[in-house]
Amino acid sequence: MGITLKDGYLVAYNITCCAGWAIVLSSAVQSILTNGVSLLALEKVYDAPALSSTLTRVQTAALLEIVHAALGLVRSPVFITSLQVGSRIAALFAVTHSPEAAHQFGAGMMILSWALVEVPRYAFYVAALVTGDATKKTPFPLFWLRYSLFAVLYPTGIFGELTVFWKASKDAVFLSLLGPGIMGEQVMYYFIMSFPVIYAPGAVPMILNMASNRKKAFRKRFAKPPPPPKGLVFPVDARGERSSTPVAKEILAAAIAASSQTKAQLVLQEKKWRFGYVKHFVHLVEEQMKSPETALLIAQAGLSKAYQVFQFVDGETGDTRSLQDVMSSETSKSFFTGYIKGQAPRRKNMLQVPYKGKTLSGQTLKDQVDEWVSYGTIEQSAGEAIKNCVDRPEYLDLSDRYFVLLGAGSAMGPFLVLMALGANVVAVDLDRPNIWKRLISIARESSGSITFPLKVEQSSIQSDDDLYQNSGCNLFTETPRIRNWLLNLYPGKDFTVGSYAYLNGALHVQVSLAMDAICRDLSEKRKASLAYLCTPTDLHVITKEAHEASVREYKSYAKKLYCKFMRLLSKRYLRKNAMEPLQGVGGEYYVVNGLSVAQGPNYALAKRLQHWRAVVARSKGSIVSSNIAPATSTVSVVQNRTFAWAYEGMPYFKPYEIFEPETSNAVMSAILFSDLNDPQNASNPKVKLNNPNELFKYGSFNGGAWRCAYQVDSIGEASVFIYFGRCAKPYVTGVLVVGTAVGLKLAGFM
Secondary structure (H helix, E strand, O other), rough: OOOOOHHHHHHHHHHHHHHHHHHHHHHHHHHHHHOOHHHHHHHHHHHOOOOOHHHHHHHHHHHHHHHHHHHOOOOOOOOHOOOOOOOHHHHHHHHHOHHHHHHHHHHHHHHHHHHHHHHHHHHHHHHHHHHHHOOOOOHHHHHHHHHHHHHHHHHHHHHHHHHHHHHHOOHHHOOOOOOHHHHHHHHHHHHHHHHHHHHHHHHHHHHHHHHHHHHHHHHOOOOOOOOOOOEEOOOOOOOOOHHHHHHHHHHHHHHOOOOOOOHHHHHHOOHHHHOHHHHHHHHHHHHHHHOOOHHHHHHHHEEEEEHHHHHOOOOOOEEEEEEEHHHEEEEEOOOEEEEEEEEOOOOOOOOEEOOOOOEHHHHHHHOOOOOOOOOOOOOOOHHHHHHHHHHHHHOOOOOOOOOEEEEEOOHHHHHHHHHOOOOOOEEEOOOOHHHHHHHHHHHHHHOOEEEEEEEEHHHHOOOHHHHHHHHOOOOOOHHHHHHHHOOOOOOOOEEEEOOOOOOOHHHHHHHHHHHHHHHHHHHOOOOOOOEEEEEOOEEEEEHHHHHHHHHHHHHHOOOOOOHHHHHHHHOOOOOOOOOEEEOOOOOOEEEOOOOOHHHHHHHHHHHHHHHHHHHHHHHHHOOOEEEEEOOOOOOHHHHHHHHHHHHHHHHOOOOOOOOOOOHHHHHHHHHHHHHHOOOOOOOOOOOHHHHHHHHHHHOOOOOOOOOOEOOOOHOOOHHHHHHHHHHHHHHHHHHHHHHHHHHHHHHHOO
């Protein structure tokens, strides 16, 4: 396939910029060699023949990169690109208008650093466009330079820029650009010194981000080729690839088409799916809320399409069939059963919640729950569910309850709580010895029991190492076999099946669908109850009270200077959380859009599959506990520095609170126990709802996402800035104190 017009333009642009920077680099190097390798030589770099004019042209051309990002020609974020290019343009302006800034060693260091970075960067982009693969097909020397030079040249370039700003702020020629007079000089001074104030604090995060990108790029370049497809897989598309995008669009379109063909066509026509998917999920929810019948038709259509389009590759024969065909076929394959009974005595049936270094229970826990409800961190129904477990300890008697945990080792799953309360857990997780060593060790020290799939008879296992080695299964590749094993396990016992497995990217869709295939058959053939943990970063029906609280918060925060400043930077920041209510059978429905573009369409689809199964299973008579969990600082989340920084700053936006995994596990388990026991809860299919999707508005421990002034996807950058502002506060204070003392000393007051 020939090169597209867009790629042709980008190739020409990058070649031109590469050539321009090569001229700058050549001129700078010749100047240094002519004048001797020293700081004095760096002071004369700007005067090298043809350097200044070429530098001005090629760096000014970089303004087009902001346009490229804004138009979607490249995937760079507009705001970050604007900051980086803008700071350079400011430094260029200072150099070209300030003799003192241009003729000092920092200017030469800056120009040389820029050129050494940009020549290989633009050459790398050209190679990536021509080869079609920026990671594996670009020449390795270019690849290495692109992801390595920053470690030295970013610090030297930033240092050079700071010296340029500083020197320009002291140069009478530069300060008089607006004409003579103190007013003009002050304007120029504060103008040029605003750039280091804005840009310098972001230097360290930018370098750390590049280091993270380098690690990812090298890992991807030298990654082993993927194994042959096996088990549950995406179908092959027209290009011979197993891409998630056409599948996601097909499933979502099929679901929406159950109510609106027009909106379904818009899904299929979407060309920028990665960043344009959110509006289509909004359309989905709009259609779902029209009537109870429509909501169920949409859920059934989406699930049916997923089973039709996803394929299942037999690991032994290589035969490929649809997931629907595979799960409908009779097979005798199953697992052996392992069983471990814990040795600890049963503890008292008492709910305990770890929170900020303390363990809360009884009245202390109820008081804390009331504080969360009053502040808006959780909804009242969630608070009542937790207090139910405090007041009704029989809800915590799990000695005859069986919990099937799909993804038993998940950080957000209830395994630890269930073991502590003496429950019977049927654990399903990957066949990795380290996972089973942990799970089985915990079970042995508890008052509960753990049942798990084995590859061989337990009686033939001679040691713990053999036990760990032979335990577990794979939800992707052994889905029908796991289903068969569970259908025949503990006949007559009531199962609660929880879907807790989580993976990144497209794998999350696959594992969610694999779990769904198991949940579907267990709920329909064994009348098992189902349990899900919903995310606050999704589209949910919410209470009227939550909607009104969000409106009040918005009116309050919109007056704050910081919020006004962030809104000036970009309309993407601090978007109003409260949406217009939707009209449907049963009245008005209030909705919150918590979808985060950063998490991507695969995450949204994976969670939507769970929503659909929840409402369908409930309509068929199963108890379904599907409650929103709060933002939680799990290892998988905070290992991403940006998310970790945002989590630190988010509580600025009331009533947000970020919870530790231990707290989230305990409170979400309590809400689950209430759902399983209290016949008045929405989890009970006998409780009438105006729309099936109202299931998700009850028992919500959302961490404040529903009542916040702004959409969760719009407060990330603002939260990061708040975090770094807090980090810098003691240093800024120290500088101000020292500066004040010096000023007083010079003024003769000390």
